């Protein structure tokens with residue numbers, strides 16, 4: 001976990017940095033907002049902890065600047081006890097969480113871990129390989145930006161193959177995963193379903209089967225094409 005802490009109070013900085021290092025986090029620290037903004041812009045952090053009252057640029061202005069530039073790094077604000085307006089403004093500007101001072105470093109660590117879990121969980125709802133992208137929540141599938149209208153079964157099949165691009169799955173594996181164990185293994189439903197998915201994708205891009213994201217492996221089964 002790579003954390004940026006922007007905080008000007010020495011005492012807070014010391015105990016937070018000590019707690020983070022004990023937890024095995026890598027922490028960068030700045031004590032003014034101008035440097036904090038530059039670091040946040042140029043670095044690749046898992047999370048940014050921002051104090052609000054800072055010399056140079058204040059925390060809310062840093063937050064606003066980052067979100068305006070498209071930087072989506074999770075941000076937790078440190079606020080003084082009665083700064084209700086700042087908290088509200090911070091959340092409105094795109095902060096992900098806040099913690100009021102004084103606080104225990106254990107709570108800050110727990111909040112950060114929850115925040116990072118939440119954000120990475122959201123990211124994992126989208127599965128994208130090469131030109132194909134699918135959303136596990138809305139079950140929307142797009143090929144080169146165009147929606148592909150798949151049935152539930154077709155969605156489950158392509159999602160199964162997409163999880164391991166390049167790996168070959170036998171018909172039996174696909175059948176068991178997508179249709180269930182008690183389906184007759186001699187049936188050709190897998191082949192039929194894959195032909196349907198290929199047709200739907202090809203109808204969008206006018207591609208031949210040669211470029212289909214699902215490859216047939218003769219005598220074995222199918223695999224999702226690994227992007228070049």
Ligand code: CA
Nearest residue numbers: 008051053054
């Ligand atoms: Ca401060």
